Amino acid sequence: MxxxxxxxxxxxxxxxxxxxxxxxxxxxxxxxxxxxxxxxxxxxxxxxxxxxxxxxxxxxxxxxxxxxxxxxxxxxxxxxxxxxxxxxxxxxxxxxxxxxxxxxxxxxxxxxxxxxxxxxxxxxAKLARLSERPSAEQGDVDDVFGARSRAKDALPKGLTEPTAALVRQALLEHPDGLSASECARVTELSRPSARRYLEHFVEAGQAEVKLRYGSAGRPERQYHWRG
The missing domain is CATH 3.40.50.2300 (Response regulator)
Incomplete structure (x- = not known):
């Protein structure tokens, strides 16, 4: 607790x-x-x-x-x-x-x-597990300090942290998920821009995609923040 x-x-x-x-x-x-x-x-x-x-x-x-x-x-x-x-x-x-x-x-x-x-x-929890070992390896230290996640989450060229934070917040505030179009409306970004950030979060393992099936046509990609 x-x-x-x-x-x-x-x-x-x-x-x-x-x-x-x-x-x-x-x-x-x-x-x-x-x-x-x-x-x-x-x-x-x-x-x-x-x-x-x-x-x-x-x-x-x-x-x-x-x-x-x-x-x-x-x-x-x-x-x-x-x-x-x-x-x-x-x-x-x-x-x-x-x-x-x-x-x-x-x-x-x-x-x-x-x-x-x-x-x-x-x-x-990570620190508690490490305390049970005689010593830590570099990978353990990187895991605690977040070095690996920082490298994984680094933004590709053309993406900016303020806009990434905006899209991240939109996903956090919509736990049922957002499509690229819905995210664009919430954040006031263009749909292509919103989709680039959403796909980045998916590639970084921070978000996941589920398919939303409508009454007709192709299924729509729906993005969910992982948590």
Whole structure:
């Protein structure tokens, strides 16, 4: 069970994010906090596996909380995902350098958070298995740090990360799947462009195709995000 602490200054937002966590199999909310001081105290007392950490808090900002968690030997093993409306590069850089596993920009959908919760669960399982061995091989290290997946997911020439993120989000928000035409309407891309990104995700193993049969004519390719 992945034990999660939700930190957000907005009580309603904290409730929504807590609901997202509780909806995810294998995850449970062990507490909520609404200030930086409460967050630090809760991590020490509750020892969660993961903190969903807002940046804009009324006393300490989230990045300061993150640095304090990393500096305290009793809380250094708690993983952190930053959840914030901040889009500036300095905040993103600070989260990376502070050791955050990921950075979600508000508002985000349940599937976007679910994907990260599943990633953290898988990562902790990999590390647990490695701890049972006398030593790790390079392939094991690459698997933990994601080197192989980064190479696999590298965008082909002509595709851009912002547009890839747009198509990825569209698939996450439509778990029943999208055709290329439907994806184009949702993302406001041309159909050929949408299809290129969809096919890239299929080749990278991040999406899968199912055939949708209509009343007449050829079956339509329907793309589903794998998860």
């Amino acid at each position: 992945l034990r999660v602490l939700v930190v957000d200054d907005d009580f309603m937002v904290a409730r929504v994010h807590s609901g997202y966590v509780e909806r995810t199999p294998g995850c449970a909310v062990v507490g909520t906090a609404h200030t930086g001081a409460e967050a630090l105290r809760a991590v020490r007392d509750l020892r969660p596996d993961l903190v969903l950490l807002d940046v804009y808090l009324p006393d300490l900002d989230g990045l300061t909380v993150l640095r304090k968690l990393r500096a305290d030997v009793s809380t250094v093993d708690t993983d952190v995902i930053v959840i914030t409306a901040a889009r500036d590069v300095e905040t993103i850089r600070g989260a990376m350098r502070g050791g955050a596993l990921h950075y979600l920009i508000k508002p985000f959908s349940y599937p976007a958070l679910r994907e990260q919760l599943e990633h953290v669960t898988a990562l902790r």
